[in-house]
Amino acid sequence: MASWLDLAExxxxxxxxxxxMASEQVAVEGALGxxxxxxxxxxxxxxxxxxSAMDGYAIAGxxxxxxxxxxRAGAPFGGALGPGEAVRISTGAHMPAGGESVLIQENAVRNGDRLSADATPEAGRHIRRQGFDYCKGDTLLGEGAVLGPGQIALAIAGGHATVPVAKRPKVAVLDSGDELASDPAHVRDDQIPASNGTMIAAMLTPLVGTVERIGPVADDMGAMANALGRASDCDILITSGGASVGDxxxxxxxxxEWGCEIAFWKVAIKPGKPLMVATREAEGRHQIVLGLPGNPxxxxxxxxxxxxxxxxxxxxIEAPLPSPQTRVAGEAFPAGGPRREFVRAISDGEKVVSAASQDSSALGSLAISNCLVEREPNAPEVAIGEPITVYSLQNGGFAGV
Incomplete structure (x- = not known):
């Protein structure tokens, strides 16, 4: 295991x-994610x-x-208030010049054009001061921020119809193997449906918008060369299966043969040891190939x-890795082996238990899991009620939005 990389490395x-990725200017309304x-x-x-922060009366003295x-909101009072004067005011309306506070509707007694109250609110009460949220020139959102609904609303409120964003990488996903059947409704006994490519594309689509699917590709150098040719203009190529060193x-x-250099392969994790990373420089483009294992x-x-x-x-994005969370073990987790292990598990938000099967081909347990439990290399047993580290599968484990 000396030649295997640990996960962090x-x-x-x-x-x-x-x-x-280069930048582009896009409409704020279409910038979600x-x-x-x-x-x-x-x-x-x-x-x-x-x-005014409330419905009521702006008062002076x-x-x-x-x-x-x-x-009213959109129709300010045109004059100024002197001592002993008031104007009817609605939430979000401009305070009139001379207005000192807002007497809320519930505390006001009105008789014609006369207004009274048991007590005068203190100066500044129920007033949102100019610029309390932000002032012109303030930084509202920093470079690298992911635009969710709140960030989009802030950009619009700050006076922007468009924003600069990173272009999305052009991504292709290629799955390979003679055993893969492209039509899940017509599968021979010596085949399995090709699900990995679609699964990976589904994981990536919320981030990059569009993922090109290539395959399944037969275990044949000519077929593989043709498939790789289709990925010549992508920024990132994800492959599934065939990255190990079997016959x-x-x-x-x-x-x-396509012109790649292997950067590294084999990572000391379970499942997922035969992971491969390669680079390709061609036609002025820097390409990354990430080779994933074939087991789903x-x-x-x-x-x-x-x-x-x-x-x-x-x-x-400055912090692109998934964010760990701490939960309580709802069952005993046995001592771990020499590799860092990620256990499919189910959490109710407080306690976590492992899914029934941890075999790397068992999609049933993956489908019912909502988190991965991380077990350090040679981790000691975790007893019921003890803390344990998990990664949420919701939103790719990313806390950026």
């Missing part, structure tokens, strides 16, 4: 090779003036007060730990 090496390629600074001040007008594992040889759960786990972070890093 392998992730660091891969992320250092990530292609750096995109990554900012530069800071977004406020083009306006919010609030632009002192505003002590009561009783004489009502001299109204200030019928042709991916590494095919990649070398191994393919899923390595895509989670490597492919998703690679996509995030290529678009400029």
């Amino acid at each position: 392998a992730q660091a090496q891969l992320l250092a090779l990530a292609p750096k 995109r990554v900012l390629a530069g800071n977004v600074n406020a083009a306006r001040t919010q609030p632009p003036a002192d505003l 002590d009561g009783p007060w004489r009502i001299v007008g109204e200030s 019928h594992d042709l991916v590494q040889d095919a990649l070398r 759960v191994s393919s899923f786990v390595t895509a989670y730990l490597f492919a998703l972070p690679l996509m995030r890093a290529s678009m400029g």
Whole structure:
């Protein structure tokens, strides 16, 4: 195992090779999930003036007060208040000049144009001061931020119709193997349905928008060369299966013939040991090839730990790795082996138990799992009620949004 990389070292090496995407300007309304390629600074001040935070009356001085007008959202009162005067005001409306506080509707007693209350609210009460949220020129969102609904709303409120974002990498997913059947409804006894490519593409699509599917490709150097030719203009190629060194594992040889250099392979994790990373420089393009194992759960786990972070890093996200969380063991977890292990598991938000089967081909246990339990190399047994580290499978384990 001396030649195998540990997880952190392998992730660091891969992320250092990530292609750096150029930027483009896009409409804010269509920027959900995109990554900012530069800071977004406020083009306006919010609030632009002192505003009422409640429905009621803007007042000046002590009561009783004489009502001299109204200030509505979008239709401010045009004059100024003197001592003993008030205007009817609605939430979000401009405070009139001279207004000292807002007497809320529930505490007000009105009789014609006369207004009274048991007590005068203190100065500044129920007023949102000009610029309390942000002022023109303030940085609203930093480069590398992922645009979720709240970030999009902030950019629009800050006066922006468009924002600079990183272009999404062009990604292709290639699965290979003579045993793979492209039509899951017509599978011979010596075949299995080709599910890995679709699974990996489904994991990546929320990040990159579109994923080209190539395959399944037969274990044949000519077929592999043709398939790789289809990926010539991609930034990142993900392969599934065939990256090991068995008699019928042709991916590494095919990649070398395509012009790739193998950066590393074999990572000390379970499942997912036969992971491979290669680079290709061709026609002015820097390409990354990430070779995932063929066993479906191994393919899923390595895509989670490597492919998703690679996509995030290529678009400029500063912390692209999944975020660990702490849960309580709902059952005893046995001592671990020499490799770092990721156990399919089910968490109720507090306690976590392992899925029934941990075989790397068992998709049933993957489908019911909502997290991965991380077990350190040679980890001691974890008893019921003790803390344990998990990675959520929701949102790819990413806490960026």
